[in-house]
Amino acid sequence: MTSVGPWQKSSFSGGGDSDDCVELAAGDDTLLLRESDEPGTVVEATGAGLVALIRHLRPSTGLASTGL
16 A cells, blocks of 8 residues: 555544544545544545545535535
8 A cells, every 4th residue: 555644534434523424634645535534444435536536426515515
């Protein structure tokens, strides 16, 4: 696996130290995603791949203000 920068909690996740959150980190040339309650399971994606996934999964009216 690529070297990993520090994990950051998504601003859309639950507050506090809850296990209901998605964490992101930067790899060498990729973005890494994991759920805090399953830190050993990591999804690796390119920036373009992650944008495509978000566009596919979001409702037609969701995330419009983020520019994605």
